[in-house]
Amino acid sequence: MENNYIFDSEGLSEEALRRKHKLENDPSCRTDHMKYMEGQEQIKSDIREKVMAHFNSYDASAYTAKDVSRALQQATIGVEEFKALLSPAAEPFLEQMAERARVETRKHFGNTVYLFTPLYIANYCENYCVYCGFNCYNKIRRMKLNMEQIEHEMKVIADSGMEEILILTGESKAMSDVRYIGEACKLARKYFRMVGVEIYPVNVEDYRYLHECGVDYVTVFQETYDSDKYETLHLAGHKRVWPYRFEAQERALMGGMRGVAGSALLGLSDFRKDALATALHMYYLQRKYPQAEISLSCPRLRPIVNNDKIDPLDVREKQLCQVLCAYRLFLPFAGITVSSRESKSFRDGIVKIAATKISAGVSTGIGDHESKYTGKENAEEGDEQFEIADSRSFETMYKDMSDEGLQPVLNDYLYV
Amino acid sequence: MENNDKLIIGGHEFNSRFILGSGKYSLSLIKAAVENAGAEIITLAVRRANTKEHESILDHIPEGVTLLPNTSGARNAEEAVRIARLARELGCGNFVKIEIMRDTKYLLPDNAETIKATDILANEGFVVMPYMYPDLNTARDLVNAGAASVMPLASPIGSNKGLATRDFIQILIDEIDLPIIVDAGIGRPSQACEAMEMGAAAVMSNTALATAGDLPMMADAFRKAIEAGRQAYLSGLGRVLVRGASPSDTLTGFLRD
Numbered sequence: 001m002e003n004n005y006i007f008d009s010e011g012l013s014e015e016a017l018r019r020k021h022k023l024e025n026d027p028s029c030r031t032d033h034m035k036y037m038e039g040q041e042q043i044k045s046d047i048r049e050k051v052m053a054h055f056n057s058y059d060a061s062a063y064t065a066k067d068v069s070r071a072l073q074q075a076t077i078g079v080e081e082f083k084a085l086l087s088p089a090a091e092p093f094l095e096q097m098a099e100r101a102r103v104e105t106r107k108h109f110g111n112t113v114y115l116f117t118p119l120y121i122a123n124y125c126e127n128y129c130v131y132c133g134f135n136c137y138n139k140i141r142r143m144k145l146n147m148e149q150i151e152h153e154m155k156v157i158a159d160s161g162m163e164e165i166l167i168l169t170g171e172s173k174a175m176s177d178v179r180y181i182g183e184a185c186k187l188a189r190k191y192f193r194m195v196g197v198e199i200y201p202v203n204v205e206d207y208r209y210l211h212e213c214g215v216d217y218v219t220v221f222q223e224t225y226d227s228d229k230y231e232t233l234h235l236a237g238h239k240r241v242w243p244y245r246f247e248a249q250e251r252a253l254m255g256g257m258r259g260v261a262g263s264a265l266l267g268l269s270d271f272r273k274d275a276l277a278t279a280l281h282m283y284y285l286q287r288k289y290p291q292a293e294i295s296l297s298c299p300r301l302r303p304i305v306n307n308d309k310i311d312p313l314d315v316r317e318k319q320l321c322q323v324l325c326a327y328r329l330f331l332p333f334a335g336i337t338v339s340s341r342e343s344k345s346f347r348d349g350i351v352k353i354a355a356t357k358i359s360a361g362v363s364t365g366i367g368d369h370e371s372k373y374t375g376k377e378n379a380e381e382g383d384e385q386f387e388i389a390d391s392r393s394f395e396t397m398y399k400d401m402s403d404e405g406l407q408p409v410l411n412d413y414l415y416v
Numbered sequence: 417m418e419n420n421d422k423l424i425i426g427g428h429e430f431n432s433r434f435i436l437g438s439g440k441y442s443l444s445l446i447k448a449a450v451e452n453a454g455a456e457i458i459t460l461a462v463r464r465a466n467t468k469e470h471e472s473i474l475d476h477i478p479e480g481v482t483l484l485p486n487t488s489g490a491r492n493a494e495e496a497v498r499i500a501r502l503a504r505e506l507g508c509g510n511f512v513k514i515e516i517m518r519d520t521k522y523l524l525p526d527n528a529e530t531i532k533a534t535d536i537l538a539n540e541g542f543v544v545m546p547y548m549y550p551d552l553n554t555a556r557d558l559v560n561a562g563a564a565s566v567m568p569l570a571s572p573i574g575s576n577k578g579l580a581t582r583d584f585i586q587i588l589i590d591e592i593d594l595p596i597i598v599d600a601g602i603g604r605p606s607q608a609c610e611a612m613e614m615g616a617a618a619v620m621s622n623t624a625l626a627t628a629g630d631l632p633m634m635a636d637a638f639r640k641a642i643e644a645g646r647q648a649y650l651s652g653l654g655r656v657l658v659r660g661a662s663p664s665d666t667l668t669g670f671l672r673d
Contacts, residue, residue, distance in 0.1 A: 103627075107574045110440020110626040163468060193466055290519040291491050333521050407442045410471075414463040414502070416495040 003267075003301065003310050005130035005233070009139035020137045023128060023235040033231040033240045040244045041203040041251065047284045048246050051277050054079065055225050060272040063087035072096060082279065082330040086272050086323065094322055101328040101354045108333050113406045114357040115397060116164035117157055118198070121145045121184050123366050123382045124175035127237030129223070131268065133304030133385045134170040136237065140305050143366040143382030144175055150184050151191075156369045158191040160361055160394040163410040165192045166219065170385075171200035171239050178206045182213040189214035193411040196261075200239065201248035207255025214415060218252035219261040220245065221299065224269040225277035233268060249285055259293030260285065261337065266320065267301035267312035275323045279330055286334075295335035295357070296327050302341050302386040317346050321353070328354040340388040347390055348404060360397035362388050421650065423618055425595055426511070426543030426564035428482070432456040433612070434642045435484065435597065436635070437622020439464060443476040445631050450478050452635035459484040459513055459620065462503045474508075484545065486513040493532035500537050512537060513567065514546040523573045527554040531561055538562025547599055550584035555592050566592055567620065569600035570611065574623045576603025579610060589615040605634075605641030612645025 006024055008017060022029050036042050063083065068090045071081035084090060085097060122144035125134040133140065145153065157165065165188050169176040181199055188195045196217035197210060207218065224230050227242045234240045249260035262281055264274035282294040298320060300312035315323075320342075327336060338347050338355040340362040347358055363372050366382025373393070392400065401408045423430040436455040438446055450458060460473055462485045467473075477483065485503035490496035493516065500512040514537070516529045530546045531554065538544045543564045548554055550568035558566055568588055571580035578601060579585065589596045595617030602608050608619045619642055628634035 106440075106627045107576065107623055110623070111442060112440065161468075193468075286521060290521065291517075293520050333523075402442075405442070409464070411467045412461065412464045414466050414489055414499060416490065416498050 001313060003131070003313065005307065005310065007307055009137060009306055011139045012137065016137065020128070024130075027231075030231070030235055031240060033234065033242050034227065035241065036244055037238055037241055039203075040238070040241060042244075043204070043247055043251060043254070045247060045250055045288075047250060047281070047288065048243065050284050051225070051280045054083075054280055055273055055277045058083060058273055058276050060087040060270075063089045065089050065092065068093050072100065077329040079280070079283075079330075082326060083276060085326040085329060086275055088272075090326070091318070091322060094318065094325070097322065097325040097329065098353045101325040102352065104328050104332040105354055105356065109356050111406050112356070112409045112412075113351050113401050114164070114335075114409050114412065115162065115360050115394065115401075116166055116194075116196075116357060117162050117359055117361045117394070118166045118168050118364070119150075119153060119157065119188075119369070120168045120364055120366050120382075120385065121150055121153075121181075122172070122176040123170045123385065124172040125170035125237075126172045126174065127239040128235045129237075129239060130233050130235065131265075131301060131304070131310060133306075133383065138304070138306055140383035141381065143380065144180075145367050147183060147187065149367055151187050153367065153369045154187060154191040156373055157361065160373060161398070161410070162361060162394050163192055164194040164196075164413075166196045166198055166217075166359075167215075168198045169200070171237070173200065173238070178202055178209060182210055185210060185213040185215050189415070194413040194415075201245050201251070204251045204255045207252045207257060209255075211256040216258040216413070216415060217261065217293075217295075218249065218257050218259075219295075219297065220248040220252075221263050221265055221297070222246060222278070222281070223265045225264055225274050225281075226269045229269040246281075249281070250288075253285065253289045253292050259295060259335075261295035261297055261335070263297035263299060265299050265301060266315045266323070271315045271319065271323070275326070279327055282334060283331060293335070294331070295337060296331070297337045297339065298324055298327075299339055299341055302389075304386050305383050308387075317342075320346075321350065324350060324354040340390040341386065343389045344392065344400075348400065351401065351406060352404065358397070358401075360392055361394040362391065364388060421646070423595060425545065428543070430456045430482070432639075433618040433646055434608075434639055435459065435599075435618055435620035436625070437620065438473060438477070440622055440626035441631055443471060443473060446473075446476040447478055448632040449625060449635045450481055452632045452639065453625075454639045455481065455635075457482045457484050457511075459486050459622070460508075461486055461488045462499050462506070462508070463489045465506055465508070466502075474506075482511060483508045484511045484513050485509075486515045486547075487533075488515045488517070490514075490516045490533075491518055492516060492526075493529040493536065496529070496533040497536050500533075500542060501540075504542075510541065511543045511545065514544060525549055525569065527551060530554070531557045534558050534563050535561040538564075545597070550581045550588055552584075552587050552591060555588050559592060559594055563594060565595040565597050565617070567597045567599040570598050570607070571601030573600040575601050576624055576627065577601050578603055578607040582610075582614070585611070585616070586614055605637045608638055609641040609645035609648075612642050613648045615649050616645075618642075 571577035
């Protein structure tokens with residue numbers, strides 16, 4: 001089964017529709033997704049080669065119950081053991097994996113769970129990524145907050161008690177350039193202890209600038225590590241360049257960032273191969289930059305505005321749990337974030353096994369925190385990137401986590 | 417335990433030889449842990465105390481307990497120094513545990529940077545307790561730099577693997593005239609006891625308690641083990657076992673004058 005991503009929004013001009021259909025139906029009119037665009041910095045790195053060698057040769061179906069059993073007997077889960085744990089043969093071992101994952105999580109993180117909230121400041125986008133609510137051919141309410149509006153949103157969030165924020169934008173350099181994002185981050189430093197960004201990939205010097213603005217963590221999702229599949233999903237815009245995106249975290253570290261996070265968007269392609277590449281990507285980054293704090297996410301496909309049929313397909317909760325347990329056993333020291341794309345019951349369960357960070361008080365829309373937090377009407381709001389599944393407020397989340405026997409942590413970081 | 421057996425760090429006297437961590441368990445358990453452990457010193461990460469009003473870790477630490485802020489998150493001496501100064505500004509006192517890690521996987525301390533930070537902070541009047549990889553040369557440099565104690569790791573932090581570096585810690589105990597406090601990797605009371613039998617001045621533990629089924633009960637078990645180990649050390653344990661039973665006819669009985 002495959003998702004049917006393609007739809008035509010109402011209100012698109014004839015010319016726009018013609019261009020859109022051409023991109024969808026005529027691969028020859030698309031740019032080369034492996035070729036860097038002008039202005040995109042190319043760094044020297046062997047990480048991509050290392051990750052892709054494993055990705056290309058990984059056959060999850062080749063592993064047997066015996067391989068999984070042997071893997072679980074090892075004191076250290078290496079790359080080969082990790083591959084076995086990601087395979088379908090490991091599904092019957094899920095409880096055993098969860099037990100061991102829980103022990104590892106407790107050893108490295110105790111019973112702490114970190115809370116954060118994302119803040120979308122603009123949803124303009126220049127890319128046509130067929131599964132994304134922000135894509136440039138999706139007719140949604142677009143908005144870019146000015147500094148005053150951003151500060152207002154930050155105050156509302158900070159008043160709720162939150163101390164860590166993740167600043168997000170759509171991927172439009174024209175509408176939300178690096179300076180704009182940097183200014184927003186400087187404001188964020190006034191209201192929050194820890195600031196991260198999840199924005200379009202930039203060059204080393206831009207990451208350095210953002211670091212100087214107070215940012216220390218950068219998240220970039222590769223969407224899928226299968227570059228051929230990637231080509232069929234990201235039809236236009238600078239995001240189309242797969243290798244430039246792959247090297248984003250490394251450029252961020254070169255620019256002085258303390259930590260990086262990454263993931264594939266599970267459900268777009270073969271999720272087992274994508275999960276393997278996600279973890280290996282972070283693994284090789286940490287080997288090359290040992291001081292880097294690495295973190296993994298695990299987003300699954302979600303319905304979007306104007307297409308409520310998008311589904312994560314074969315990545316059900318059971319498979320997602322398997323992936324997260326395998327991540328924990330392979331990278332016991334890595335942070336694992338589970339977003340509000342997942343349900344309350346899943347998040348309450350997974351923080352006791354493998355996850356270390358969850359979001360609360362989430363909106364993926366623009367400028368709507370006040371209305372969501374206080375019920376106050378706000379006429380000017382931008383549409384959401386995707387539908388969330390867990391809408392718990394900061395306060396509810398703090399209480400729920402405490403009730404689960406966990407210690408919520410709002411900050412464990414210093415900008416030095 | 418006799419009252420005159422004090423742990424002295426930077427001129428400060430302590431009766432307890434069990435230093436507690438605070439980072440990996442519920443804040444609501446800190447008080448019970450401190451009481452059951454009989455601890456007089458508790459470590460806390462400065463970065464974790466860097467919080468607004470909502471449940472600061474500092475509010476959960478009982479009065480009278482000496483705070484030992486650590487510089488976790490520092491990647492070099494300069495960052496450690498900045499974090500230590502911030503700790504002082506936050507009202508955490510003069511003690512500082514230097515933790516400098518350039519590796520996020522094993523969290524092994526960087527000895528060279530630790531010496532540099534110790535030098536700077538000791539000169540600024542801090543009571544400096546550096547966390548280090550057990551190396552005699554480094555320990556001597558730390559003494560010269562003004563450290564108040566030396567805190568070698570027993571095994572990788574959080575691993576609960578016990579005294580993997582046993583022989584090297586013994587060398588530090590034998591050669592260094594400062595309290596040697598075994599830090600990181602102690603997973604069981606019996607391992608803490610062994611460290612104390614070896615002559616360690618104190619033991620620091622966090623993960624072993626945090627991962628226990630009943631944290632306050634485990635704190636109590638550690639206290640007893642540490643006290644037993646200390647008593648055994650003071651009573652002169654080990655010499656018979658090390659050298660074997662004495663023969664009735666001594667080997668040197670032929671010596672006349």
